[in-house]
Amino acid sequence: MSDLASLTNSGPKxxxxxxPERPERRQARAGMVLFAxxxxxxxxxxxxxxxVAALLSFTDYTLGRPxxxxxxxxxxxxxxxxxxxxxxxxxxVLYVALVVPASVFLGLGAALLIRSLNVGQSFYKTVYFLPxxxxxxxxxxxxxxxxxxxxxxxxxxxxxxxGTPLELWSWFARxxxxxxPLWLGDRDYALYTLAFxxxxxxxxxxMVLYLAGLTSVPTELYGAxxxxxxxxGWERFRLITWPMLGPTTVFVVTITMIRSFQVFDTVEALxxxxxxxxxxxxxxxxxEKGIAQNLVGLGAAITILFLAFVMLISVAQRRFVERKVHxx
Amino acid sequence: xxxxxxxxxxLAHGFLILGAIIVLLPFYVMISTSFKSPAEIATGTGGxxxxxxxxxxxxxxALGGNEPDCLVRPVxxxxxxxxxxxxxxxxxxxxxxxxxxxxxxxTLVAVPAAYALAKLKFxxxxxxxxxVLFCLLIPVHAIALPLYLMLAKLGLxxxxxxxxxxxxxxxxxxFLMRQFFMTVPDDLIDAARMxxxxxxxxxxxxxxxxxIPALLAFAIFSVVAHWNDYFWPRIVITGDRSLFTPPxxxxxxxxDLGGDFYGPMMASATVIAVxxxxxxxxxxxxxxxxxxxxxxx
Numbered sequence: 001m002s003d004l005a006s007l008t009n010s011g012p013k014x015x016x017x018x019x020p021e022r023p024e025r026r027q028a029r030a031g032m033v034l035f036a037x038x039x040x041x042x043x044x045x046x047x048x049x050x051x052v053a054a055l056l057s058f059t060d061y062t063l064g065r066p067x068x069x070x071x072x073x074x075x076x077x078x079x080x081x082x083x084x085x086x087x088x089x090x091x092x093v094l095y096v097a098l099v100v101p102a103s104v105f106l107g108l109g110a111a112l113l114i115r116s117l118n119v120g121q122s123f124y125k126t127v128y129f130l131p132x133x134x135x136x137x138x139x140x141x142x143x144x145x146x147x148x149x150x151x152x153x154x155x156x157x158x159x160x161x162x163g164t165p166l167e168l169w170s171w172f173a174r175x176x177x178x179x180x181p182l183w184l185g186d187r188d189y190a191l192y193t194l195a196f197x198x199x200x201x202x203x204x205x206x207m208v209l210y211l212a213g214l215t216s217v218p219t220e221l222y223g224a225x226x227x228x229x230x231x232x233g234w235e236r237f238r239l240i241t242w243p244m245l246g247p248t249t250v251f252v253v254t255i256t257m258i259r260s261f262q263v264f265d266t267v268e269a270l271x272x273x274x275x276x277x278x279x280x281x282x283x284x285x286x287x288e289k290g291i292a293q294n295l296v297g298l299g300a301a302i303t304i305l306f307l308a309f310v311m312l313i314s315v316a317q318r319r320f321v322e323r324k325v326h327x328x
Numbered sequence: 329x330x331x332x333x334x335x336x337x338x339l340a341h342g343f344l345i346l347g348a349i350i351v352l353l354p355f356y357v358m359i360s361t362s363f364k365s366p367a368e369i370a371t372g373t374g375g376x377x378x379x380x381x382x383x384x385x386x387x388x389x390a391l392g393g394n395e396p397d398c399l400v401r402p403v404x405x406x407x408x409x410x411x412x413x414x415x416x417x418x419x420x421x422x423x424x425x426x427x428x429x430x431x432x433x434x435t436l437v438a439v440p441a442a443y444a445l446a447k448l449k450f451x452x453x454x455x456x457x458x459x460v461l462f463c464l465l466i467p468v469h470a471i472a473l474p475l476y477l478m479l480a481k482l483g484l485x486x487x488x489x490x491x492x493x494x495x496x497x498x499x500x501x502x503f504l505m506r507q508f509f510m511t512v513p514d515d516l517i518d519a520a521r522m523x524x525x526x527x528x529x530x531x532x533x534x535x536x537x538x539x540i541p542a543l544l545a546f547a548i549f550s551v552v553a554h555w556n557d558y559f560w561p562r563i564v565i566t567g568d569r570s571l572f573t574p575p576x577x578x579x580x581x582x583x584d585l586g587g588d589f590y591g592p593m594m595a596s597a598t599v600i601a602v603x604x605x606x607x608x609x610x611x612x613x614x615x616x617x618x619x620x621x622x623x624x625x
Contacts, residue, residue: 031450038441
């Protein structure tokens with residue numbers, strides 16, 4: 001019947017007569033209908049998989065086998081007692097602990113230096129942001145070549161330093177005799193090398209966030225501080241800039257942490273978790289155990305552990321933002 | 329304008345140039361190597377762009393060609409191998425199909441939901457928004473294993489659907505568009521309702537045009553993330569080369585050629601990295617805004 005009404009009258013008044021529904025009710029129904037697809041998809045794609053992973057982490061499920069058995073906490077016990085999983089936790093935590101401070105500090109340093117420039121601000125900003133844009137996998141393969149023990153530009157350049165005063169540095173002198181490191185092929189260097197690539201890739205992102213944070217520091221504050229006798233650059237930074245950047249720093253630290261926890265591309269393409277599991281990070285472990293080796297139960301348990309880490313960081317950030325970083 | 333010499337400024341430039349050299353090093357290595365012949369790569373000679381001296385192509389010689397017929401120019405040989413040794417065009421096309429489909433579907437799902445959350449009062453709206461905020465905490469990469477199992481059970485692995493489906497709902501996209509729609513005045517919507525527009529028409533003809541800047545930023549965020557994504561395609565595409573995205577193709581290329589074909593490999597890496605880098609250089613501001621969007625939370 002409403003079809004008939006809209007055929008004869010298309011004005012809003014007549015429509016309201018044809019549909020005696022109150023506008024609030026119509027709005028409420030429209031709201032539910034419009035949100036419904038997103039609701040269904042959020043639940044199916046994000047919530048259900050978390051539940052599935054939680055359930056499977058207590059089983060010995062493998063893809064393609066019909067039977068499935070509960071194994072209780074077995075998978076978790078394996079993770080916390082097996083030596084390769086201890087290496088996984090160590091590698092992941094060490095990687096995050098290396099990348100986060102360096103990437104945040106370099107991002108902040110670059111932002112402060114760039115802000116102080118009279119010329120060339122946008123040039124440096126563009127250059128430092130390039131790695132964020134470029135495909136990490138492609139750049140990882142390039143880094144692998146650059147770090148190639150014999151063909152790579154890095155060791156070739158380092159070798160040019162032999163016979164110069166650089167040899168006063170005992171590590172350098174030793175490398176000149178024994179050869180420079182294999183970088184990705186040496187278990188003492190591999191994780192640090194991956195961390196370096198991680199820092200190289202991510203600090204430009206932090207720089208841009210800090211540049212945005214710096215523009216929101218009111219300039220009057222510096223004037224007021226100068227009146228109070230705070231003139232030296234370091235004091236100004238310590239008393240004004242750094243506290244005012246608090247919210248930015250909390251955010252930058254959180255996002256860098258969550259991203260570095262998820263490192264995969266460089267590990268899969270360059271080291272496969274080796275040598276000697278020194279770069280066996282969690283996401284790579286999930287991939288290797290859960291998908292490549294089809295040990296779904298174990299992979300699911302690592303997934304749950306991983307989610308717990310990430311949630312912990314995010315919750316910590318939100319509490320931190322609510323409590324400490326409060327300037328208004 | 330002239331600037332007086334200042335020690336401070338010079339020092340700052342010094343540090344920043346040093347940083348820039350390290351940042352640009354792999355880009356230089358990539359492009360420079362893609363210009364060089366195998367001999368130049370092996371000996372580390374040839375300067376920036378190689379000498380471009382002709383050299384005999386080994387596969388051509390192996391097929392029984394005589395040397396003068398087999399001479400190739402290093403840069404041309406590297407790039408033509410990048411496109412012939414692997415179906416590079418196919419990879420690039422797949423990359424375009426996947427990234428654009430993901431963005432289109434994300435918009436289709438997120439914009440109505442964001443409009444509902446921002447401008448319509450309905451039962452459970454606060455809970456719905458809380459759900460979106462909660463989902464922001466779940467990185468899709470972290471739940472890759474259960475997602476993969478679900479797709480495998482549905483028989484969808486090794487398909488475009490597998491590459492696209494897990495990404496079609498973006499909690500971040502909903503959140504972002506909702507924040508933007510909150511700033512659109514209610515009067516605008518009321519006026520549209522007076523004109524007899526339905527809610528659906530309001531979304532696409534009134535709300536979306538006002539949100540173009542936000543949508544564009546989100547588009548860049550989404551396209552960059554999915555063009556460069558390697559983890560998810562690696563999991564769901566096994567074997568079927570015709571479905572490879574550019575990073576997967578490059579990885580396969582590396583595996584196939586082994587150690588000695590750095591020239592063609594660097595040429596492939598350049599081909600894959602160049603579209604986004606060039607787009608970035610052309611529209612830096614928009615890109616920086618788009619990619620740091622997550623900083624708006």
